[in-house]
Amino acid sequence: MTAYLLRRIVSGLVTLVVASIVVFSVLEVIPGDPARLMLGMNATDDAVQALRVQMGLDQGFLIRYFHWTGGLLTLDFGKSYTYSVPVGELIAERVTVSLPLALIALALSTAIAIPVGVFAAARRGKPADTISMAVAQVGVAIPNFWFALLLVYLFAVWLQLVPAGGFPGWQAGIGPALKALILPAIALALPQAAILARVSRSALIEVLGEDFIRMARAKGLSRNAALWRHALRNAMLPVLTILGLQFAFLLAGTVIIENVFYLPGVGRLVVQAINQRDLIVVESVVMLLVASVILINLLVDMAYAVVDPRLRTRA
């Protein structure tokens, strides 16, 4: 198990390094000189050149790459071209919106999906199963930003229960802040919950057909006891895999959902930074997201060992 985890950590690190090269190279080919863009079209060539030197843009590709990655490792991400503040600060501020949003969405989607999956699997082939899976099938097909628009119309425009967008900040108190995050979180969570419910159901059905469940039932365990105590735990592996993948989806989903709700999160930051050619911000945010995806996958692999003791002994 340790060897396996070590291998996973090393391959995660390799992935991270390759990803950093890809990100850096892709953004190199962006048309437009950031120095020129910052100073405007009327700036003199001398001024632009001076700024290029100040920003380190006059140096070669490799030097700048190592300078950038060295900075990433020491958590010094450089200074944003447009905001003129350290990128680290900018991201830290935005993460306080995006991370709670993604986590609430993840919690919501799990809280909805697993009971629905269990419910459907226990009633396989019955009307309750057919109906819940038909709903899930439609849920998978709904684009989250459209769902978000419908939620805004229903709860913000029509019922006026929550704000249609914007974020008051955590300093305004937990209540108002959560109120601003709840619609975006639901919009993010529901399509994901639909996928997760389908996976949970099919994983459970697979497990319910196994001999040990028949054995448990033969020993006199009730259907429900066998389901919750034996089947669910064994069905968790595929569910965990999907949960890990979903976190990546949720992170990407925040990019679009934050734009729908005008939330000052990391996703909105990166879209704005792309439009403003604020490369250093784009690079840092993308690397941060990639690193968190790799980290989550690693955690999922470790969680396998917790859920499934068989994997602990296998190398």
Next chain:
Amino acid sequence: MSETATHRERGFLREAFANRSFATGTIITTLIVAMALLSFFWTPYDVTKLVVADRMLPPSWDHILGTDQFGRDVLSMIMVGARNSIAVALVAVGIGMGIGVPLGCWAAAKGGYIDDALMRANDVVFAFPALLSAIMITAVFGPGAINAIIAIGIFNIPVFARVARAGALSIRPREFVLAARAAGKGPMLITIEHILPNITTLLLVQGTIQFALGILAEASLSYLGLGAQPPMPSWGRMLFDAQTRMVVAPHLAIAPGMAIVFTVLGLNLIGDGLADLLDPKLRRRR
């Protein structure tokens, strides 16, 4: 084609249409594709014609789905938008299959370092949240349908590579492949003659899933203004335009969203149906 083969195919088709998911999905998808094809010859109104006097009309007999902020007929825009969505997603799947399947088969056939290197490269692509990277790519190379296709297509490559590799690896130890190898056939010929025909259905199932995801991705990109550019109507863009007019003209937000949902639903149902039909284990359980 021999008589038995035609017979077998007819049997498969009959069985396929007896599968509720597959039949429903095929009907929905056929309707949407027909709508897209029809838009090449006929739409109720010209989508490029702006009639300011008729703007934001609610649904009526003249305009079944109403009109938008420029007085364009929403139904006509949905029809032309279908063309755009389907084209982007389909070509993106084509790119993914065209590059991913040979790579996957190659990795499976060679094994060793080549396999390792290709699969690690796959992991790198998987580590990027696809939508975020698609946004980055379209932002770098400029917004537009072609760049959207490339951005979505790139992320289809590792998906198909993985499926093709897994499929190929499961077929390789089978007797008929061993027999072919014993008969002196090279890896290339074995892949083309024996492996590919046996993983086609697997790829088809994945193809419908990626097609559906492509429709969603295209809608997201064009919602952010990074997909097809106006005046070309696109479903995502229509939703973006509808957002600011939600209070005065909520009908504008309904039709494009429904169009996306139906297209994705139809494709997913086909994929589910196909997977059911092809997985004998699952079939027995029904």
